[in-house]
Amino acid sequence: MKKPVGSLRWAIAEGYIPGWSNGPKPQFTSHETVCILNASDQDAEIAITVFFSDREPAGPYRVTVGARRTKHVRFNNLSDPEPVPVDTDYASIIESNVPVVVQHSRLDSRQAENALLSTIAYPIPD
Amino acid sequence: MKKPVGSLRWAIAEGYIPGWSNGPKPQFTSHETVCILNASDQDAEIAITVFFSDREPAGPYRVTVGARRTKHVRFNNLSDPEPVPVDTDYASIIESNVPVVVQHSRLDSRQAENALLSTIAYPIPD
């Protein structure tokens, strides 16, 4: 992997953590995930900013993704500087010191059978 | 967020509001959403045009997304200049005065268990 893989900044305009869950934990806990791939040979220092409809943004949430590693970060598990509220519309921007690739996924298990969505995030041009 | 985040124009070629719903409102009302992130320091004045298979486009539907805010707009709730019909194929173009990021999602609760889809919209080059 000689050439850089990805972008330094990404945006996800959709965000929503379902308010409840059905099924065995942790696989079937309703969750929303930002999947980050760092194919570079240097650790990626990530800063996530969360945007809301009715207040100023929260963050930055800081995450490290090691060199040649992926990390699937559940928004549910972010707590510093503050938890991400459930049943609330949000959006996010992901910034990194090295190029990374970002994808957005949700598992919704509020009803007996789970539903899934996923999309590539939006790579913000430099 | 010094550099602009997003594009001034976006397109969503898929559009369909399911004709009925199951489950508690408003979370499980079948809906189709355009999620807009405005990471800039200026309010975004949005104009949405809706395209159909058999008639001229409807709109513009006008929405404001505040500076550093996100808004998840349900097509179901648009009413001015006219409602978006359910159980009808449509598509949409989203135009803004400042760069924004747009994502398209649907929750379909016509059957007992809900289904989800989502995708990044198409950023139209300037």
Add this chain to the structure above:
Amino acid sequence: MKKPVGSLRWAIAEGYIPGWSNGPKPQFTSHETVCILNASDQDAEIAITVFFSDREPAGPYRVTVGARRTKHVRFNNLSDPEPVPVDTDYASIIESNVPVVVQHSRLDSRQAENALLSTIAYPIPD
């Protein structure tokens, strides 16, 4: 809509029409759709080529999308020059004489509760 919206060529690498269905027709017939938005002031003459894993491509399938119109084309309904087989992996390329926007969706109702997927197609650079 002065400036062109979209690309002249698009690709969808995933394709699969589920082999059976549950629920009321036609909404819950399992189907795979290519959604095309033509925001231009000229009719779009579309040619769809379908690729398979074990034989030469089929097509072109010809579709017209009127000026300022959208058309959601079910692969299930294509018949000329030949039907698209169900329960078979395929992929597709969509070519147009004017810029269009393309999105790919599937409704799978093989089981009692339907599942959905959707993604923006890949815009092929000129």
Add this chain to the structure above:
Amino acid sequence: MKKPVGSLRWAIAEGYIPGWSNGPKPQFTSHETVCILNASDQDAEIAITVFFSDREPAGPYRVTVGARRTKHVRFNNLSDPEPVPVDTDYASIIESNVPVVVQHSRLDSRQAENALLSTIAYPIPD
């Protein structure tokens, strides 16, 4: 198809093979798929590298996609140099000697009713 269709390198930041399944095989075996379209007139020699959260990458997994063919590769079925573990977060990079188009899909049948997701992969600029 005179002009090249696609990119030489693609990334998928999300990856997860559900740990179990319901329903008739092989259609309803939970699976994760990388769909590759090779619209060129030359066979595509593909190398897939799989990234993990806690160990060095696996691969390359080698796949050939014939000229004017598509192949939907289930990660579940990759075995050389090693199987891809189930119920484990991963990500992948797909490299080809000719331009191809790549899409990512999952069918999750852990519960009685299946769920689907799909997204275009991220085309890595040359």
